[in-house]
């Protein structure tokens with residue numbers, strides 16, 4: 109590995125983050141239909157992004173982790189410290205603590221660390237011990253919930269290949285030995301209440317040799333080497349940027365560059381949780397569906413072309429901005445697509461909205477039975493509205509009609525709340541120039557072609573007709 113300030117070998121660490129669906133378009137759907145298959149990957153939980161942070165004692169590992177966590181404040185991140193897996197000292201070892209090597213791989217319960225990381229990786233809650241540097245014991249423990257990002261930190265966190273192989277990104281904090289020693293003296297004589305003579309003895313007898321024999325040799329496994337630890341803001345920004353890209357990117361977006369999944373936040377996830385809950389009242393369903401629809405519409409509008417425009421502000425200054433695209437219209441797929449009309453009207457004053465009604469017989473016999481579209485639709489950019497993309501058959505019908513009316517494929521933006529991978533494959537394969545904007549990708553379809561986990565019959569829940 110070279111020795112540039114930040115050795116950034118992203119490719120080496122970019123193993124797929126979220127599991128996806130990798131069959132070919134129509135072929136995939138047809139084969140699923142033939143097999144009467146249920147969800148594509150219904151039982152495969154999303155894999156967390158596991159990061160390892162190694163480096164010498166007092167190199168700044170915890171500081172770097174804290175900075176990453178702070179920047180990822182809108183994500184579910186958990187920090188697991190290798191210190192938590194120190195073996196508690198026996199009464200006999202306690203009497204000769206100055207002879208104990210805390211920097212040797214055997215000082216840790218490596219099997220427990222491995223099983224803990226495996227559990228978190230598979231979405232299970234774990235109990236992690238808390239280690240006390242003063243009593244040399246781990247008595248109490250804390251509950252740690254599964255998260256989207258798991259950071260494993262410790263001097264020898266790259267030592268065990270089984271733990272190392274679970275990491276999607278490996279960082280080594282590289283700080284000069286004299287700086288590490290100075291920090292260690294301050295920390296151990298301060299918060300750990302130790303005598304300076306003992307600290308120096310421990311350093312020359314165990315810490316320094318173990319760094320050379322066990323820690324430094326693991327530097328070669330790192331994808332990124334950060335000199336100066338927490339002072340290296342550029343490295344930390346790059347790392348956070350990379351993590352965000354990996355988290356926000358569904359595998360399908362890597363296959364289809366015209367598929368846009370809006371970046372998830374806790375707010376967005378919270379809204380999805382509410383509208384997916386079968387117990388949510390009609391009032392709340394409409395409220396949160398409207399909020400999400402508005403986000404999708406705003407995101408979709410961001411894909412329209414624009415022209416530069418200059419205006420004079422009340423201070424007499426010139427502001428160089430942009431002018432909205434004027435030649436646009438909405439088209440809703442009756443009935444659930446109509447739920448998206450208000451959000452579109454709220455964003456685009458006076459926008460024309462056409463309608464298409466597609467009758468479904470099972471899910472193979474789709475029939476277009478009604479259309480009312482602006483006469484000059486071929487000159488407009490079209491925002492096609494349907495909250496759910498399932499098999500893709502209705503979408504194909506609707507898009508085919510728009511193309512027949514002369515709308516260029518590249519002028520269509522298909523907006524929906526949730527998309528099944530099958531529908532994405534079908535639409536993107538057949539119409540590679542249209543854009544799809546959605547807020548979440550589903551796991552798949554069931555045997556009745558309903559989206560899973562889904563949110564039920566959207567139109568019925570939104571318009572309150574589910575009891576009829």
Ligand SMILES: Nc1ncnc2c1ncn2[C@@H]1O[C@H](COP(=O)(O)OP(=O)(O)O)[C@@H](O)[C@H]1O
Nearest residue numbers: 164165166167168169170171291295337338339
């Ligand atoms: N860039 C820095 N400048 C000054 N002090 C630092 C810096 N990074 C860490 N420290 C201090 O050094 C000590 C060790 O840092 P820490 O992040 O806990 O290292 P590690 O987790 O590698 O042992 C802490 O007291 C911390 O506050």
Ligand SMILES: Nc1ccn([C@@H]2O[C@H](COP(=O)(O)O)[C@@H](O)[C@H]2O)c(=O)n1
Nearest residue numbers: 164165166191210211241244262263315
């Ligand atoms: N009872 C203990 C346990 C560990 N150490 C030292 O801590 C260092 C590892 O912790 P970092 O936060 O610095 O990674 C390691 O060098 C051990 O020697 C200790 O002094 N006492």
Ligand SMILES: [Mg+2]
Nearest residue numbers: 169170171261
């Ligand atoms: Mg630490």
